[in-house]
Amino acid sequence: MKTKKTSLYQLHHNNSAKFVEFAGYQMPIQYSDGIVEEHKFTRSHAGIFDVSHMGQLFIYGSDDLIEDLEKIFPLDLKNLEMNHSKYSFLMNDEAGIYDDLIITKIEKGFMIILNAACKDNDFKIISELLNDKYKMELDKERSLIALQGPKSSEILNYIINGVNDLNFMSGSWFKFLEKKVYVTRSGYTGEDGFEVSIINELAEKFTTELIDRGAKLIGLGARDTLRLEAGLCLYGHELDRGKTPVEANLKWAISKERISQGNFIGSRIITKQLSDGVNKIRVGIKPEGKVIAREKTKIFNQSDIYIGEITSGTFGPSVNGPVAMGYVENDFSKKNTKVFLEVRGKKHPANICGLPFYKKSYVKGANK
């Protein structure tokens, strides 16, 4: 299959991007500054992330749709306010995760942002579950551009006036060059920021304006180190069909109202796990030394018994040391539990720790 390109491909190329294939797309892994500088720039200024490979699914319908979507997602969608967003999952009957996603209530329906590698399968699953009753569209006409970092609000507000009034996890329609753009205050770096859904024809022009205002393009490499420092899950690593939201330590994302009702896909397992507990659970892991424990690194307890595996591990540029997440047996999941990580045949001490590794600075209220 031919790899796809986003609308910003030429711009990435002009900015000396190194490309990798990711989920069938040619995506920039880094630019000339390198991952560490790009990471730090995002934390101190504002980084631009081309996330156009992600799925932008629009589903249109009224009260019936809300009811039907509540059978799929463990969310209280009836009470979700207009233009507000929630983090959620698409699950199977065993509560295994097909994808993690952000769902936003928009006029006449919902917008769902899906992972690039999952989006086509998600579409198939959701349309089957909804019996093709509603108009559903995986939008190919729009790009998705994230701006993340402490200067995001100032920069984006110059270009799209009014965005700095948005609250975290909410959005609204704005205009850029007379065309409608949907902007949400959200992101995946642990920083304040925005995601802008914009028609492909204007994506490069819009991004160039962000660059002119001082923002820099940031590749997938830094996106990964940023989200890991922020303690956020990446599908295919922390999340997959063999793991449930309760095991992933994401029960906060499941609506309490819906747990008591129970009628959503996977609810039987979720309810059981919430009352009985789980065998394995996602934790943060901080190595004591400098050794980086990568994905699939085996984790042992103090008696040298295998208790789990790392799902993501790297060097955290803002933490200035190694950071990791993984799954361990529940008995060893308490903060400050000493564990050992087997890297290149040697066992290195580490501690279970709270997440995030890097304290987030999400904006809760509007900047007045």
Add this chain to the structure above:
Amino acid sequence: MSEVKYSKEHEWITLEGDIATIGITKHATEMLGDIVFTELPEKGSNVEKDGTAGVVESTKAASDVYTPVSGEVVDTNQSIVDDPSKINEDPESSAWFFKLKMKDKAELDSLMNKEEYDKFAKESAS
């Protein structure tokens, strides 16, 4: 000091008497990206030609460092363990990795000179 020689694994080596100094090439650092972790062989250990003799890691991945010749490790560069970014800054001089007391100087003969290595690096990059 002898002419700098290069290996296909992107190490460079110079010789003073029977002491060889070994590091990784600028081309290698450009392929790796930001180096954030370094592991060096232990002083006093013996390493074999083409065997692993350390690790460098970028934010993305770990890569083995190989020794282009055999010998006893007589010194290691702690400064690149303390601050691995020095390897990106000055890979072919101050950011050397380790020094070996060479067993067999004939092992140098199979390595490339600068011109050969530059050609090799250019070809392997494309």
